[in-house]
Amino acid sequence: MNWFTLFPLIMVVTLIIMGLYVVLFKKNLIKIIMGIALMQNGANLFLVSLAYREGYVAPIWTSAPSADMVLPTPHALTLTSIVIGVATTALMLSFVMMIKKHYGTINSDEVRRCRE
């Protein structure tokens, strides 16, 4: 495995660790959601990099010079997961807007009325 195929995987690990750090240690709810978005991008990059085969061409059947094409399925999966990611991020951000309206703060230490 050479540098070119390893690079995306290193990026995946970096994105996941950054996201996990933000989710675990930041108190600002918006930042927590940004961390989740980082992890989502890491997961998408992971799926796309799974499909890559060195020296193979893009999976477009009509214009391919040979039958050696990269795997098409992960791209379809990634598209779906990007769409789902947008929906979840938007929903979480709208929850944060409502929390700001009700609590006057988005610090996760102060948003704790549910616990007795």
Added chain:
Amino acid sequence: MNVDLLTQSPVFVLAIPLLFAFLTPLANKVSKELRNAVFLIGLLLTTLFVSLMAYEVYTMGSWIYVFGAEQPTTGLTTQSFFRITFLADGFSVLAALTIIITALGAGIYSFGHMKESNGLGKFYTLFLLTLAGVNGMVLTSDLFNLFVWFEVTSIASCGLIAYHNDRGESVEAALKYMIISVIAGLLLLFSIGFFYGEYGVLNYFLIRDSMTGSLIDILAIGMVMVILAMKASSVPMHMWAPDAYSEAPEPITPFIAITSLGSLFVLFRLLFFVFRGAVETSAIGSILIILGVLSMFIGVSMALKQSDLKRLIAYLSVSQIGYMMMAVGVGLATLGTGDYGIFGARAMEGGLFHMINDGVYKALLFLSAGGIVYVADTRDLNKLGGLAHHMPYTTFFFIIGGLSIAGIPPLSGFSSKLLIYKSVYLYNPVLAIIALVVSIVTLALIGKIFFNAFLGPDQGVGKKIPRSMILAMSILTIVVVLFSLFPNYVVAEIVVPAIEGLGVGA
């Protein structure tokens, strides 16, 4: 064109709620009555197709529904290995029946309970979307499809939890649940990536056939187990459950509980059907037993100190999840040994019978608690009292549901718990003793709610319970009573085919 509705039924179980989810806001533009009628027709049609699927599975046997195939029953071929498939077998039917009975109760209940709220067009849309999502989760036999339905369920049910968004607590609980669900979804996506990278397929059957049990497999299986146990609200990943259950609108609470049960169904499907050949079943079974015992014990001890009615029942529901995990864990741990024939299969029967039982009586319990909240307008057990004067029916329904969750003899909870006690005792007597103690504490807690809320001097209330809420609770009560009267029949006709569907029939 000759469409065979019986073999096409799995797809209708999803398509009908999806279609009606988007018809209800349109009907809402015309009138409230039309909207309610459209919603009810959607629910009843879904029930019809679940029954058709059940009929076909129980008379003709199970089949693999391949999307886009010429005939739905041709099964997987080498040309169609990348297609999405649904699996219609005894286990899917057990799960779908549990879901649809609860959904029917919760749906009819919400006509009366929610009638003073606004924005109900969207409420019913989200309701039907959640129903479609959970049905998809339990029916699908494709890993990525599972991820999609998992996210549909999360998004729709979070919208429902935050439905009363004039209260900060609802939004807070919804955000908490959403963050948990999204991180769970990400981990699921990663494990799907691991499986795809290793085997190049996503279908349950093909993964099962090519699985080798390598280190990557173990890692991915571990992630899937953590995710689904977290969504099933098993201890130690249960912290979202009490918040979400208590802050959701009352008709929705049983529905959130059913998404937990749905995750548990998916977990058992994956463990038994897909991963069984590649892992040490005794080790995985022991993990399930430990998680189950922890859930039972910690769930019920946390319930002891609650004074909020719905939080208390939410913790009881966490402890009930433990019974199923423990019983099925015993089945998994003894799999392949001689003990499976002696008591492992009985433990599986008990665990799966408890799942359908639990779905129904827990819904009944949550809905009658919702009746209390509707009439008395408070959830604080110290302020409630004397409600039996005003709501004799709800009192009766609460007694049926409460005695069933505590496992008191004539009721359905007893039959499944007895199967669990008897079989688990042979595996390890300590487990059976813990299960019995938890049951006794549950009974004490049900007694506490009953005395605090229903007995005592009449405090006077303003509202009367609408008839649709009574109707919904009576439907669930009839199901509980039927399960109580014919437990042998239910085990033989519904639970045993489910175990055969998992491929581990005795």
